[in-house]
Structures are given as C-alpha cells and as structure tokens.
Amino acid sequence: MEFLREQGVNENLIQKVIEFREKYQVFESEKSRIEKPQMNFYGKEILEMAISAILEGENILLCGAKATGKNVLAENLAYIFGRPQYNISFHVNIDSNVLIGTDTFEDNKVKLRKGPVYLSALYGGFCILDEINMAKNDAVSVLHSVLDHRKIIDVPGYDKIHLNDACRFIGTMNYGYVGTRELNEALVSRFMVIDMPSIKEETLMQIFENEFPDAKKEALLQFTKLFMDLQKKAENGEISTKPLDLRGIIAALRTIRCGLKPVSAVSMGITNKSFDGFERDIVGDVVMTRIPDSMECFDVF
Ligand SMILES: Nc1ncnc2c1ncn2[C@@H]1O[C@H](COP(=O)(O)OP(=O)(O)O)[C@@H](O)[C@H]1O
Ligand SMILES: [Mg+2]
Structure with missing residues (x-):
C-alpha cells in the first residue's frame, strides 16, 4: 500500500483494496502462493485502471509489446489484492485437462489432480493466463465457460463448482508475435482490456x-x-x-x-x-x- 501511495494512486482505490483484503480471507493451504513480486510495477494510470476493474469484479487482459511489464503488473496485482497466484503459460500445448485437472490414482481411487483454473476458482486465486492468444480451441472453450456470467466450472464426473468471489483472471498477450492467433472476439469480450504503453x-x-x-x-x-x-x-x-x-x-x-x-x-x-x-x-x-x-x-x- 505504501508503494501505491508513493506512485500517487488514488486514495479511494487504496481504501477499497484494503476492504477487499479484509473481506476475502485466504485459505491456510494457499498462503504460500502469495508471493511478493521481484519487481514493482511503475505506472500510476495503468495501476488505477487495473485496480478499479478488479474491484468491480472484472477480469483483465493486458495487451502490448514485449517488455511492457505485463507479467510484472499481473504479479503485482495478485500481491496488492493479497490473493494466491496461479500461472499458466500458453506457450506449450495447453489443453482443457491442464487448465482444469486430470484424473490420477491415489490410494487406489481416481482423484482429480486440480489444475490452475480449478484451484483459482476454488480458493479465490488470481489466475494469470500468460500469452493467452496462443491458446488452442480446446483451452479457449474452457476459458469461455469460466469467464462468462455463469461463473461455473463443470468437470464431467465431479461436482460443479462456482467461482469464488475473489477469483480473477488476468490474461496477457503480445501482439504481432510470431505464432500468435488473433484472439477470438468472444474471448476478448469477456475481459476489460488494458493497452500497455511503451515505457517512459x-x-x-x-x-x-x-x-x-x-x-x-x-x-x-x-x-x-x-x-x-x-x-x-x-x-x-x-x-x-x-x-x-x-x-x-x-x-x-x-x-x-x-x-x-x-x-x-x-x-x-x-x-x-x-x-x-x-x-x-x-x-x-x-x-x-x-x-x-x-x-x-x-x-x-
Ligand atoms: N512499467 C513497468 N514497471 C516495472 N517494470 C517494467 C515496466 N515495464 C517494463 N518493465 C520491465 O520489463 C521487464 C519485462 O517485464 P515483463 O513483465 O516480463 O514484460 P512482458 O510480460 O510485457 O513481456 C522486467 O524486467 C520489468 O522490470
Ligand atoms: Mg510476458
């Protein structure tokens, strides 16, 4: 909070962040996922945009060239809001099983080994969807269902779960990067989009x-x-x-x-x-x- 004040972030927003942190407790098991970022994010306007969108329950998509601090900002936001952080990088072949979970055997029983999207939903985490425009269709359809207004994850064979109220998704994308796909319009419409400025x-x-x-x-x-x-x-x-x-x-x-x-x-x-x-x-x-x-x-x- 001191850092936000130094940056000149609106005091009203800072108060609301403090209220958010008091309202949403963190599960003991997930406390280790609250990580102090290695670097602070500099940029008052961008911080204010991101913080207000998150306070209003929105998910955000950070778009911009490389090294505009997208990941630094995403990590800072999770820390500012005091939430456990879960990361997925869409560089590799990520499919719905990786996002939600896969069946594994444990004590002779089939259990769901929960993926980052599922864990965020359960524990009210901040889920960072890195390079989201690299996502395959199969993964995109999972994202559609968690990001739409129903806010439900339905895993066949397991209970349906509702997203925890503190859960947020933060997507990042580089445009003009070789190998990226045009991000599907329906997916973009589920986010508030922040255009990351080049550095001053x-x-x-x-x-x-x-x-x-x-x-x-x-x-x-x-x-x-x-x-x-x-x-x-x-x-x-x-x-x-x-x-x-x-x-x-x-x-x-x-x-x-x-x-x-x-x-x-x-x-x-x-x-x-x-x-x-x-x-x-x-x-x-x-x-x-x-x-x-x-x-x-x-x-x-
Ligand atoms: N506004 C900023 N505040 C803090 N660090 C920044 C900012 N913009 C760029 N950086 C620096 O750029 C480097 C890359 O940041 P990163 O978040 O990985 O970029 P991106 O994900 O946009 O490619 C980091 O070393 C970070 O310190
Ligand atoms: Mg990045």
Missing part, C-alpha cells in the same frame, strides 16, 4: 535505480537513453523490437556489476539479439554513442 524515460530510470541502487546515476542515465534511442528506432520501423529488450539490458547491467566490460555486456544483452546483419549494425551504432568502448565496469558500479 522517467519510469525506466526509476526501474534501474530500484534494481541497481549501487550503480552510478550518470551511467544508469546512459543505459536509459540507450533504451529510449532503440525504442524510437523500433517505433519508426528502422529496427525490429528484438533488440528492444529491457530484460536484456537489466541482465547486461548485472554482468557489469559482476565485472564484465560494458560493451561486451551490452552485446550479449542487446546487440546480439538481432540476427539480421543490417539491423545489428544500426543497433551497434546506437550502442556506441551511449556505451563507448572506453567505458569500464567501475564507471558503472
């Missing part, structure tokens, strides 16, 4: 300072500017979004802290992520202006 310079600087409190400010500013330069080039279509990788830049900073020369670190974290020679040259030029060859790790940390 001040936000990025905040993230770096938070992540690397031991780094020199001036150096972090150069890394921030490097990212902004690349973002501008990607927006203008001069390069793809492949080298625009915040996770990569953070990883590069970590290796610099470890003692690696900044240019080498940035090659691994950014430049070498593009496999197109022409693009790599452009990225290399941008890197050179911000992270000169003469820069050493002790210039950064």
Whole structure:
C-alpha cells in the first residue's frame, strides 16, 4: 500500500483494496502462493485502471509489446489484492485437462489432480493466463465457460463448482508475435482490456535505480537513453523490437556489476539479439554513442 501511495494512486482505490483484503480471507493451504513480486510495477494510470476493474469484479487482459511489464503488473496485482497466484503459460500445448485437472490414482481411487483454473476458482486465486492468444480451441472453450456470467466450472464426473468471489483472471498477450492467433472476439469480450504503453524515460530510470541502487546515476542515465534511442528506432520501423529488450539490458547491467566490460555486456544483452546483419549494425551504432568502448565496469558500479 505504501508503494501505491508513493506512485500517487488514488486514495479511494487504496481504501477499497484494503476492504477487499479484509473481506476475502485466504485459505491456510494457499498462503504460500502469495508471493511478493521481484519487481514493482511503475505506472500510476495503468495501476488505477487495473485496480478499479478488479474491484468491480472484472477480469483483465493486458495487451502490448514485449517488455511492457505485463507479467510484472499481473504479479503485482495478485500481491496488492493479497490473493494466491496461479500461472499458466500458453506457450506449450495447453489443453482443457491442464487448465482444469486430470484424473490420477491415489490410494487406489481416481482423484482429480486440480489444475490452475480449478484451484483459482476454488480458493479465490488470481489466475494469470500468460500469452493467452496462443491458446488452442480446446483451452479457449474452457476459458469461455469460466469467464462468462455463469461463473461455473463443470468437470464431467465431479461436482460443479462456482467461482469464488475473489477469483480473477488476468490474461496477457503480445501482439504481432510470431505464432500468435488473433484472439477470438468472444474471448476478448469477456475481459476489460488494458493497452500497455511503451515505457517512459522517467519510469525506466526509476526501474534501474530500484534494481541497481549501487550503480552510478550518470551511467544508469546512459543505459536509459540507450533504451529510449532503440525504442524510437523500433517505433519508426528502422529496427525490429528484438533488440528492444529491457530484460536484456537489466541482465547486461548485472554482468557489469559482476565485472564484465560494458560493451561486451551490452552485446550479449542487446546487440546480439538481432540476427539480421543490417539491423545489428544500426543497433551497434546506437550502442556506441551511449556505451563507448572506453567505458569500464567501475564507471558503472
Ligand atoms: N512499467 C513497468 N514497471 C516495472 N517494470 C517494467 C515496466 N515495464 C517494463 N518493465 C520491465 O520489463 C521487464 C519485462 O517485464 P515483463 O513483465 O516480463 O514484460 P512482458 O510480460 O510485457 O513481456 C522486467 O524486467 C520489468 O522490470
Ligand atoms: Mg510476458
């Protein structure tokens, strides 16, 4: 809550979140699923949109380019609302059995080994449906039934269960990603959709300072500017979004802290992520202006 206040999130919303947390208790067995996120999500407007939708009982879909903080936001929301978190990544071949559960033998009896959607429904969890646009039809039909107004899960051979009132689904999707399908209209209509903005310079600087409190400010500013330069080039279509990788830049900073020369670190974290020679040259030029060859790790940390 302190963090939300620091971000300037509306006090009225903060009060309602506190009420939500008091109203919905957490089952003892699920307490270990309440995880403090590794990173805070920065962005007051987006936080306010997401928090108000969730307070009003809505499920939300986070859409945006990669590294816009979709997963960080989803994890932050589960923690803010004090709910256990269950994750499904639709990268792999996820079908309805994975979502809801499969029959297993236990003590000579057939039992349902419950899947993440079922567990969220039962315990009022926040279920994160990562890269939901990769979902197969079979999985989509399960999502339709849990997300519609009946809020029921019906597993053949077992009891029907009603969704717990604290249960929410948070979908994430990257558009324009190879292999993704157009997300089915009927599925989208079941969510409130948040369009994740690309990152702002001040936000990025905040993230770096938070992540690397031991780094020199001036150096972090150069890394921030490097990212902004690349973002501008990607927006203008001069390069793809492949080298625009915040996770990569953070990883590069970590290796610099470890003692690696900044240019080498940035090659691994950014430049070498593009496999197109022409693009790599452009990225290399941008890197050179911000992270000169003469820069050493002790210039950064
Ligand atoms: N607004 C933001 N607040 C905090 N971290 C952010 C934000 N935007 C991007 N990031 C950073 O971007 C990286 C990738 O975040 P992630 O949530 O995995 O992105 P996505 O799921 O959108 O691809 C993380 O290291 C995270 O710190
Ligand atoms: Mg993601």
